[in-house]
Amino acid sequence: xxxxxxxxxxxxxxxxxxxxxxxxxxxxxxxxxxxxxxxxxxxxxxxxxxxxxxxxxxxxxxxxxxxxxxxxxxxxxxxxxxxxxxxxxxxxxxxxxxxxxxxxxxxxxxxxxxxxxxxxxxxxxxxxxxxxxxxxxxxxxxxxxx
Amino acid sequence: xxxxxxxxxxxxxxxxxxxxxxxxxxxxxxxx
Numbered sequence: 001x002x003x004x005x006x007x008x009x010x011x012x013x014x015x016x017x018x019x020x021x022x023x024x025x026x027x028x029x030x031x032x033x034x035x036x037x038x039x040x041x042x043x044x045x046x047x048x049x050x051x052x053x054x055x056x057x058x059x060x061x062x063x064x065x066x067x068x069x070x071x072x073x074x075x076x077x078x079x080x081x082x083x084x085x086x087x088x089x090x091x092x093x094x095x096x097x098x099x100x101x102x103x104x105x106x107x108x109x110x111x112x113x114x115x116x117x118x119x120x121x122x123x124x125x126x127x128x129x130x131x132x133x134x135x136x137x138x139x140x141x142x143x144x145x146x
Numbered sequence: 147x148x149x150x151x152x153x154x155x156x157x158x159x160x161x162x163x164x165x166x167x168x169x170x171x172x173x174x175x176x177x178x
């Protein structure tokens with residue numbers, strides 16, 4: 001159950017939500033390759049998995065992971081303006097969560113994919129010098145700094 | 147606000163195509 005209203009509001013506003021109890025729907029576990037609970041998946045409009053969250057998280061971290069899921073779904077569906085907006089929203093509203101560094105990386109990639117402008121990647125590498133410098137995402141972005 | 151959870155994945159997928167909203171699939175072992 002999700003007691004925090006900001007979590008339930010985000011889910012209701014953003015997704016078509018389906019809840020399956022593992023004892024009642026064991027066939028769904030196999031169909032979607034779920035092996036643990038809680039497991040939360042974001043599927044695109046064609047049923048293809050875009051993101052997966054496994055295990056309990058506190059509200060801020062869970063919300064940021066849900067937002068990452070929505071952003072990755074938009075990115076993988078080629079809606080790069082939307083994915084950049086969603087990734088940047090995580091940076092603005094939940095900057096202390098584990099999702100933030102990943103969001104900073106993919107916001108830059110989304111901007112590049114939407115514009116074709118390589119300076120978006122260099123700006124992202126520069127941004128990692130200011131925030132999340134110790135993250136694995138900073139290492140991945142470092143190749144764009146030169 | 148309460149989330150209006152569905153239990154039929156395929157029906158929800160059909161609705162997702164119409165609404166444009168992606169699916170959130172929540173597997174739980176907690177009492178429902």
